[in-house]
Amino acid sequence: MDEKLASHAMLRHFVATAFAFDKPDHLAVAVSGGGDSIALLHLMAEWAAEExxxxxxxxVNHGLRPEAAQEARFAAEVAQRLKVKHTTLNWTGYKGEGNLQDAARRARYRLMADWAKVREISTIALAHTADDQAETFFMRLARTSGIDGLTxxxxxxxxxxITWVRPLLMQERFELRQYLRELREPWIDDPSNDDEAFERVKARRAMEELSKLGIDVHVVGRVMDHLSQVRSALDFATHDHALECVREDGGDLVIDRRRFTEAAPEVNRRLVAQALRxxxxxxxxPRGMKLQEFLSAMMRGRDATLHGVRLLGGKDTFRLTREHAAVAGVTATVGSLWDRRWIVEGxxxxxxxxxxxxxxxxLQLGERDKDAPSRETLAASPAVFDGNTLxxxxxxxxxxASARLIHPKGGFFTALLSH
Incomplete structure (x- = not known):
């Protein structure tokens, strides 16, 4: 087979494989105008037409560079030529505080998710490559990330x-650009990709030096795969431990103190981190020292607060419940989701x-049944008001009325294996 045809066939195979066991009827592809996403757009358009x-x-136009609007128009033109409906979403939320790239990334995902739900799109394909994966590894290594970050x-x-799919995560960036050259298709390079003020660009430069030692994207990818297997084993160990010591109770988690202490520290750390989430x-x-301090409070039987969750210590159990301050300003109309997990019916x-x-x-409740949840749990629970009247x-x-827990990640034990 001709080398060019073989390369094209391989890329098509990776796209098809990404949706082999879960093919949506309606999906989207995120396009920036850069080489990776333009290549994915071409491959996805070809696959979608066949299937x-x-x-x-x-x-998403973040509005942070003068060229951004032109890049969005370019992406729209390519999509139109491929007979793919295109939408540009604009972000205007950056206030000049905090990590710019992180804020832009979070906004990008939020905007796309909200847009997709309105369009009844369940899946969005992203054009991350093996190069992006390796750069992420070194960025997280510099932050002393644990095994979850390094996978x-x-x-x-x-x-x-939304289901986010990365069909090209095993392909190198140069392969996608070579594919576009063979198609004689242009793309637009983001100038910030060469700005060493950004952490990702620094990681890219460091990798160029490490390649002299034989450490390339494929080596890093294999290491990450090994770590992913370890992470999976830890996830199952945490899940099994949770079945032994945790029970759900009205949106709270109640943990048996004695059984909790029987597990390895890393398993308990993972259990509590996922419980808070x-x-x-x-x-x-939560991560780092704040999580460690919270775990320490648990072991000493003290109350604590972290990540919008209250820890209520007891003689035989811990209770993790929603913090009232985290939901004090949250409102919802009847029939809609409150605090992203409750729906009130009746x-x-x-x-x-x-x-x-x-x-x-x-105060309006007055005397309560002795079997009702604690005062702190009730204070953060959903209630129905007419003005200020309960x-x-x-x-x-x-x-x-009744309140039903409709959690986006399902039950707690399911969430332990799907985070």
């Missing part, structure tokens, strides 16, 4: 209700508001 799948393209980006990940319905869990008046019960709601407090059994 009769609806494909759309989406570009890098996943080929398939569910977050915020699950209760807070957060995409990321409320006929659509003008009522769902918010945390809080101190004012507790109508129903489902977790306290008052008012007739």
């Amino acid at each position: 009769k799948v609806r494909l759309e393209a989406v570009t 890098g980006m996943q080929r398939r990940r569910v977050s915020d209700g 699950w209760i807070a319905s957060a995409d990321y869990g 409320v006929e008046n659509k003008d009522f508001v769902i918010r945390a019960l809080g101190e004012d709601g507790l 109508i129903s407090a489902p977790l306290a059994g008052m008012g007739g």
Whole structure:
């Protein structure tokens, strides 16, 4: 077979394989205008036409560089030529504080996820490559990341209700550009890719030096695969340990003190990190010294707060519950999700508001059943209000409404294996 045809066939194979066991009817591809994403757009358009799948393209214009609007228009033109519907999303939320690249990345994913849900798109393909994976490894190594960080980006990940797929994570950047050259298709290089003020560019330069020792993207990729297997084993060990010592209770997690202490420190660290993330319905869990201090408080039987979660110590158990301060300003209309995980049912008046019960709601409750949840748990629980008047407090059994936990990651034990 001709070498060019073989290369094209290999790239097509990786795209097809990415969706072999879960082929959506309607999906999108994220396109920036750079070589990686333009190559993926071409490959996805070809695959979608053959598989009769609806494909759309989406570009996020962060508005941080004068060239960004032109790059978005270029991406739209390429998509139009390939008969793929294209949408540009604009971000205007950066306030000049914190890590710019991290803020832009989080905004990009949030914007695309919200857009996809409106379009009833369940899956978005991303053009990350083996080079991106290796750069991520060294960036996280510099931050002294643990095993979760050093395993890098996943080929398939569910977050915020969207399945994010990286079909080209095993391909090198130069292979995609070579593919575009063979098609005689242009792309636009982002000038920030050469700006050494950015951490990723520094990692790229460091890799060029390490290649002299034989450490290239493929070597790093194999190391990350080995670490991924270790991570998987730890995940299963944590899951099995959780089955022994944790129970769900009205959105809280109750942990048996004696059984908890029987596990290895790393297993307990992972269990608690995921517990905090699950209760807070957060995409990321806490790390570093803050998590270690929280674990230390658990072992000493002290109350503590972290990541929007309260630790309530007891003689035989710990209880992890939502922190009232984290949800004090969160409201929802009747029938919609509150705090990203609760839906209140049995409320006929659509003008009522769902918010945390809080101190004012507790005062209106008056005497409670002795078997009702603790005061702190109730304060952070969903309740129905008409103005300032309490109508129903489902977790306290008052008012007739019911609250159902609809967690985006499923039950806690399922979430331990799907983070």
